[in-house]
Amino acid sequence: MKIINPEQPKQGNKEDISLSSLDKRLQKIAADLEHTQIAEYVNLLNRPRTIIWKNLLAGTARGVGIAIGFTFFAATILYVLRILGALNLPIIGDYIADIVRIVQIQLEGKTY
Template sequence: MNEENRELDKLRQSLDLVDRRLQKMAADMERSHIADYVNLLNRPFSLLWRNLLAGTARGVGIAIGFTFFAATILYVLRILGALNLPIIGDYIADIVRIVQIQLEGKAY
């Protein structure tokens, strides 16, 4: 009888451990929104629309970022060109002139 109780206690402990792990897995799955993801996969047009919007937003962000970066580089090059450094100044002045001509829409 005593040994049966021990085995029952071991079995209860094992089942409690399994129950805790299952509850943790269920909570993790709920946190990961797996149901929303599966629902999204079942509606391909919604998935396409979201990806189209995300791609457009990335493209606009890249364009704005590159414009800001290029403007900053041109600003720094103009400052360096104004310093009249012997070789670098002429090279930078040529680059700035080429960019300004391209921005004005004239042929180089």
């Protein structure tokens, strides 16, 4: 009489175990593909007008952001230069005063 251990898989169950592990792997791959939104990417590639529109909007937003950032940075630098110019430092003060004067003339629309 042969005693069968219930924890040990039977011969027919080896195929079931391998199919179940394959099913788990396929489910994980499907979930990963859905997570990466590859279907939306493929749909986007099939519609070139959408790509052009999104890139145009992104480029415009980037350009406006750069312009606002540079304006803020330049205004801060000019403010600091004015303060340094008011200190009347011997060499640096004259140089900074010239820069501030040139910028003010350009802002008024006059030629230098």
